[in-house]
Amino acid sequence: MRIRAVVGAVIASGAVILGGWEAGAQHSTTLTTQVATPGTGVTGSAAAPQTSSGSTASGTPTASAATAPGATDGTYKGSVVDTEYGTVQVSATISGGKISQVTALKLTDDGGRSVQISNRAAPILRSEVLKAQSANVDSVSGATYTTEGYLSSLQAALDSAHFG
């Protein structure tokens, strides 16, 4: 149960999985979580009550998730959890009472789409994009301008400022 809670907590910490998943669609890639080290204030006894009380998928992604005091070394499979990114299942390898590795077993939804889904583009309102201050911009990216078009471009204005 404790191990399941730990794995669940890791699953809940979607950022751990998805943030480390920039490489793309290799389903066998091994992901490594941050392992709590002695002296950082995360001790086995402090972690125990949290991990033992957590249910499978509701654990919080705290540092205690990286410790599994009293756990037997080995690799444990977590349950399949639905997240906003799709269905996720991981296995955790416990070594010396700590999670040493988390491997993604399943990062695919039923439609067969891969974890690419984590990079899905979504609408954003113009008001959500902070007003761009051209004074703070170093360079301008836009549709390619012609030599003539350059003269009236923002990049030209910026260059004039830079070129003094």
Next chain:
Amino acid sequence: MVWRTHRFDSMGTVVSIMVRMGDGCDEALAEVEAVFRSLDETFSLYRDDSELSRIARHELPLTASSPTVKDAYETALTWRATTRGAFTPNRPDGVVDLNGVVKAMAIESAGRVLGAAGAVDWCVNAGGDVLYDGFSPEKRDWVTGITDPADRGSLLASVALFGQHRAAATSGFSERGDHVWLRGDSEKHFAQVTVFAPNILLADVVSTAVLAAPAGELDDLAGGHSVDVLAVFSDGGLVVTPRLRVQLAA
């Protein structure tokens, strides 16, 4: 080590460079210009005497072209497969056009020249496609402004470089004509697509491919590569990938 700026015309557009360098800066900048000039002389379809123009006129078979052209064509074909044809060197009229990879190749080479000459902090902007290294003159992460396709005189957003990204490329229909040709099954969904990527070729290819492919393929194109995308629909609506969304609100 002082900041230097330099700009010159090439490939039908303007190249703007900022670089912090000591000795040898003039020589390095001259070499950068030579890199652009040489690639333009080989690949430009606006020059009658370029190798690509001769290939287009069937005076020279592609199979008998120079290694530089063959390499560029191979690169473009690889990306054509990766993007399921959304990015392609083959124009609808049958002409081989390697413009889509050549500007990125030139920018990449320019960066190598500057790096080899000892520059650590620099920015090369060729017609709105930008590659950066190091830090800005203000000693912070380089900040890219993204133009508003509806009003090229204003910015839609500004983003400091984040993650592994070193390059920004924008494709659109607004300037230099309809340089992008839509894939057969696609309609004109986006007015402009900006891509941040770890290298300029990837940024350039994906921005072109997203613009040319059906809108539904954005996620496959963005998800299959380590890129972030801000795309502007023809009606002005915006979509953005999650990591870039965080940066835009930062």
